[in-house]
Every structure is written in C-alpha cells, then in structure tokens.
Amino acid sequence: MSTNQTILPPPFERFSVLKWLRDNLFQNWFSGVVTVVSLYVIFVTGRGILVWTLTQAKWQVITANIQLLMVGQYPSTQLWRIWILVGILGLLAGLSWGLWINQRPVATILMLLGPFLLVLFPGSTQARLQMAVVGVITVVGYLLGKFLPRFLKKPVIIAWAVYLPLAFIMVRGWSADSGPMPVVDTDVWGGLMLTSLIAAVGIILSYPLGVILAVGRMSRYPLMRAVSIVYIELIRSVPLISVFFMAQTMLPLFLPSNIDIDRVVRAMIAFTLFSAAYMAESVRGGLQAVPKGQHEAAAALGLSNFDSLRLVVFPQALKNILPILTASVIGDFRDTSLVMIVGLLDLLGIARVILAQPAFLGRHIEVYSFLAAIYWLISYIMSYIGQTIEAKVGLESKLN
C-alpha cells in the first residue's frame, strides 16, 4: 500500500427506466403479479369514481346550497363580514406561507392556485368575483412574506393571535339592527364557518389548559395533582357526545336561571374541556421524555422552577410531541362534527338539512362526498403544515 491514500467518489449508477421498473415493480414473479393486480384494481376503481363524478352525479345539490354549506343561514345582507374575514385569512395564510412554510414549489403553486380554483366553482358571479379577490390577496401576502421577511414576522404572529377574537366579533356583530354591524344570533351560524370556529376555539384554548393540567398532574403539591388527575381521568372515560349532551341539557339545570349561556358557546366550552384532557396526557408524555438532568442543569444554574420549565424543559417537550400534536389537531377538527347531534348546524348538520329538501331527496352520495372532500382538504393542509414544522425543528434534532 502506498502512503498516498486515494479518496474515491461513491459509485455512480446511470438511471434507466427499465432498471427502475425491474428493481421496484417486477423483481420476481410474485412482485410482478402484485404489480399487475394492483394496477388493475386502481384502474377499475379510478374509472368508476371518475365516471360517476363526471357523468352520473347531480352536483346541483351542492351548487344550489353552497351558501348554506359554507355559512349556514347567516343573513345574506351581512355576508360581507365573512368575506372580509376570509380575505384576512387569505392574506395571513399567504404571508405565513411565504415566511415559514415555502419549501416545495409544487405545494406553493397549489396553495396559491387554490382560491382561483374555487372561482371556477359554479356559483353567483358576485361570490366568484369575491373569491378571485381573496386569491389575489393571498398571492400578494405570499410575495410580501417571501421578499420582506425581516419586517413581517412579528406583525404576522400578532395578527394570527388577534384573528380569532376578531373573527368572533365580526361574525357576531355588536350594534343594533340599524347599526353598522348588527348582532347576528348564533342560531343562524352554520356550515363550514361554524365548524371552523368551534374547532379553532377548541384547539387553541385546549392547548394552554392541557399544559396546565399536565404540569398539575406532575406537581409536588398533592391537591393540585389530585384535581388534575381526577379531571383528566374523568373526562377521558366519557365519550365526547356525552360531554356535548351534558353541556347542552344539564348545564342549564346547574346554573341560575338568569344566566343563559349561548348554545354555540356551550358547545365550544364542552369541546375545549374535552380535548384539554387528551392534550394534557400528550404534554405529560412529552415532559416526561425530557431527561431529568436537563432540569437539574437548569436548577444548578439558579433558574427558578418556572424558568426551567419555560426555557429548558418545555421547548424540548414540545418538540417531542409535535407529531402527536398535529394528529390531535386534525382529530379535533373532525370531532367537531359531533355537535350535529346536539342540534347545531355545522357542516354535517347542514348536510342533513339539505338532504331533507324535497328537491334533493336521495342525493346522499353527492353531499357526503363533498363533505368528505372538504374535511380531507382541510385536514391535509393541517397535516402538511405539521410535517413542515416537524421538518424544520427536526433539522436541528438531526444535527443534535
């Protein structure tokens, strides 16, 4: 051996379609059979679905009721408020995408095209125009976020924090009937709007509550621990439906008769309290996975218990539970459909109303496929965002 060590490049293989096919699909006779059978099954089901969607399905049930599906019986004269909220949402989504998510070009193009695809949807000219405006706003937001990241990060975070309360005020209104924003009673809230509001409130509020419960459960103080444990175990041992029923029918029995909490608010409270118990257990798992030495090191530096939790233990726990967090956000979003059972007209509740219209009897498949598509789309977007965040912090953890 010579002293002159040679550094070799890794072996390089030419890519060829035939070789790829052989390696991946036709490695031996068994994999060949599996490939052929799978292709056939995909072809048959895919053709069936396409033929039904394009030729047999009667989509008028959706197009005629699109407003009901989106906002329920919200008065048409006040719809402009919802449009403003959708516009702000588009702006914030675009900004955030440009600032943080913006990773794969294909996803970005799809996201920016999304609102414009909705314009193609048959509906009133006015609605389509407004949708186009939302699309333009979203693109503007994206471009701003992409090219001016330095000035925008903080304002965008603050704007997100303000968005939900703002949405509430705008949807509900505050003035008398003759004023600029007359109060719209929650009885007429519905559709995707109601679903989103309940999900957003539940997801956002259950998180801090879950953290408090998790810390309480691990606390040194027996009373705090006992309260947390009883709460978590009690809630986790009953189905969500029964919590909704409790909130709708039993809560008024306990409260003095002059206090009347709104039905929608009651559902939101019930939903938040329910998912907080699950959140608490996820957070506890994350906290317990952080090695004891981390807290000791923080304590040895003189950090208070609270600072140690806030600066050292919690950020690591949060990273541990990110995948669970994404899953539970998606789960929570879909679980909101149970409010239909207590009589709220969320997406699913509205669907039942539509199916009861004489003109559209028997159009179950169209309506439910449409709902499934909406649920899928929103869940997928949330999942994609979750994956992106995971990848971003995962980069650090891989280096660690």
Place this chain on the structure above:
Amino acid sequence: MVIQSDPHNPMIRFVDVHKWYGQFHALRGITMDIQKGETVVVFGPSGSGKSTFIRTINRLEEHQRGQIIVDGIELTHNVRNIERVRTETGMVFQSFNLFPHLTVLQNVVLAPTNVRKWKKKQAEEIAMQLLTRVGIPEQANKFPGQLSGGQQQRVAIARALAMQPKIMLFDEPTSALDPEMIKEVLDVMIGLAHSGMTMVVVTHEMGFARAVANRMYFFDQGTIIEEGTPEKIFNHPESDRTKLFLSQILEK
C-alpha cells in the same frame, strides 16, 4: 495560589450531615470545611455517597439532618436561599446536560440573561470570552449534538462560569469521556484551580488530584474514611481501605 483561609467563615461548611434515600443511609455524618480558593478532591468507590455529597452542596439533593452553609447561607427549605446558593455555585455533570435545543452560545447566556438579568449583548460578549478561555470560540453557533464529548464538557464548564460563581462543583466530569478527550477537560479545570476558584471535584483522575488538590477526601459507605493533602493520601495513607482502593485505581 493564595488561599485566604478564614477558619471561622469557610466557603462551604458541613456539620454532621445525614441523608437517607428511603431506608438507605447514604450520608452518615459528614463534617467538613472548605475554604475560599481551595480545590478539594473527593474520591471513593461507587455507592460511597460522594456524588450525593456534592449534590447536597447546591441542594439538588436534600439533606435530612445536620447543617450545610454555603457562602454564609444555610440551606433549608427556603426556596429563595436555595436559588441564591445555586446562583453563586456552578456545577458540571458527568453527562454534560447541555440544553440540546439551544446553540452553544445560547446555552452559555441562558442563565446570565434570565437570572442575573444581564443585557443580551453584554452576556454574549462574556460568553465568547469564556468560550475562548475553554478553547472553543469557533463552535459558538453549533448545537451541542454536533460537538465531541470533550468539547461538550468544556461548554458545560463555560456555561457554569458564565454566572460568575464563587464555587464550582464537578461531579465526575471526565467519567463519560473517551480517554483522548479527558486531558482537554482536565487542562481547563487545572487552569481554573490556579485562578483561585473554590472547587469541589468528585473524580478518580489521580493525576489531576496530585497536580492541583489542596486536600483530598476518601469516601466509603457514606462516611469520610480519610482526609489529607495529596502528599499524605498518596504516600502515607492511614486506612487500609484507602490503601486498597488507591492500589486498585492506580493500577489501571
């Protein structure tokens, strides 16, 4: 190196300290004074209580009987006193315990900015000086996981020093390191001892003890078996157990 010995006001004072884990009697009446500027090495077999002993100094472990006074503050259930003692006491652990989600620089400035309430810029300047002192300023923006064990332990030392402590505690700082990395950590510790820092070091690195220790304590079964200068411990140990233990670890 001048030790400002003041027998009435030692930096660390243990008076008949006892500690139990459940039924297990881990510390059995430890009495000891450590003066300002002294370097004290504690050694002994595993389970001898030496680690428990050093962890009671900043109350990572609670003692149940006796008195521990650090820099004039007695350690009791008083949380504020505990935090004061911990602020003045740096600790280096066997397993480094760096914060993996923060960069090296962020690890070092975390406590000064949050406990001492220094300005970020000032804390970062001091942190860079310390990282230079332990020999790794170029790693400041890496994450702990990207460093070797020896580098991590040096960051841990810098992190503890950033609080400008009066006392440094080392709990087997080189036991988790590969042999070729032990020296780089010991060199930093030797420099620190020469600078007049009060140090308590649990270690089996007898070369280190010989070089800088003012006194050594041999622990076994929760008690101090023997104490003395390195010269006395290495050359004229009194107890048979000390002799046996030393012969075992020096053989290696």
